[in-house]
């Protein structure tokens with residue numbers, strides 16, 4: 376019953392647009408992969424073995440020891456319909472893999488949705504911390520404390536040489552994947568993005584577009600994350616990511632200044648056109664929505680658009696996804712119906728009075 | 732452009748993945764993306780199976796260079812497999828996934844080249860579990876103290892040796908109690 380709440384409203388803690396550098400870093404995510412000793416990894420587990428893991432993890436997550444870290448609600452994947460699962464994926468609370476592939480998959484969510492503990496994804500336990508803005512250390516602090524509470528009770532699969540043992544060899548060692556979602560419109564407009572993406576892989580990091588795209592990422596949103604998990608300490612992994620992200624942030628700021636100084640009119644024209652279209656359009660495709668919302672977000676950041684909040688842009692990012700649109704409508708929609716609803720939702724949001 | 736996987740539906744997802752300096756582009760349809768899992772929302776590792784089998788195919792070449800490691804298996808024809816879950820090395824290289832945590836032990840050194848290619852390293856140096864890892868920390872300290880003890884004894888510095896002996900005793904008691 377109460378778990379409906381997670382699907383009904385579009386906002387999550389990460390969308391608040393309040394954290395440090397929130398004009399460029401939309402959100403920070405930290406994921407810790409852990410497995411239990413003497414239990415086959417989820418891929419090979421039988422239903423009853425997988426269920427046992429859910430029970431064990433849930434018991435700890437809802438115990439008194441975890442109270443200080445949050446109050447967790449259990450949501451089982453087999454109790455959700457496909458649209459509800461899609462909404463959780465679009466809100467970044469669970470992975471597509473947990474939604475679609477897992478057996479006895481479940482997620483434990485805290486109240487503000489900043490912490491989701493996935494059970495029986497690729498690994499037995501995946502602790503995910505999702506915060507607004509640029510907060511790598513804060514995310515690690517939260518994640519490692521939750522990890523400690525689990526470890527007091529559960530026997531982790533840990534090896535002196537290889538570290539925390541994971542189902543996939545790409546996660547072994549620390550088991551951590553830290554990532555920041557960056558909004559980089561000026562680097563894309565000035566065509567510097569490919570040069571930067573190529574440089575990044577030299578330092579053990581990976582970039583990908585949000586929602587699966589590459590260098591032509593939807594909405595100019597890029598996700599930067601660590602690739603190495605073995606042979607580097609958590610602190611080094613985080614500080615490496617931190618310093619590279621900082622350099623990209625600086626470059627994006629420089630590119631924004633350059634555009635404002637050298638192409639002021641063209642930049643304003645582009646932003647106002649997008650704003651105008653979203654204010655009046657009657658149908659909007661998802662790709663166009665992401666691009667126009669990126670323009671508006673940039674317009675807010677550089678002070679051209681004043682009566683829309685970044686928070687609203689983040690909300691729209693999720694609300695205009697197919698799963699959320701359909702769940703909100705309470706039915707399956709054709710692509711044409713979706714485009715129409717999307718346009719209406721955006722119009723309503725951009726003109727709503729109570730917007731912060 | 733048509734999907735690279737099925738060749739039938741139009742490719743709607745275009746993904747660039749950069750691994751160890753190599754840029755790979757994928758153009759696939761939504762249906763195949765779902766079957767591969769992990770594309771949307773920025774989670775997980777798209778196409779990691781393909782990438783890993785790519786990595787694992789390099790393995791035999793690397794083995795030739797450092798062939799001392801396989802002494803144990805050289806004489807026998809038995810396939811390398813995890814005795815707990817039954818996963819063979821061949822199955823692992825196809826799926827890119829371990830079956831259980833014991834796989835790491837049974838596949839052993841054979842995994843070193845793979846870890847080196849993915850991570851540039853083979854040894855964990857990060858967090859150690861507080862409760863179960865406590866013993867590991869103490870054991871490492873014990874090893875160090877014991878070799879220090881030998882050195883002091885060899886140098887006939889008996890006062891220092893006695894000091895170290897006391898610390899070793901204390902640590903050994905700590906292990907016995909836990």
Ligand SMILES: [Zn+2]
Nearest residue numbers: 734737760763
């Ligand atoms: Zn296809």
Ligand SMILES: [Zn+2]
Nearest residue numbers: 813816831834
């Ligand atoms: Zn195994």
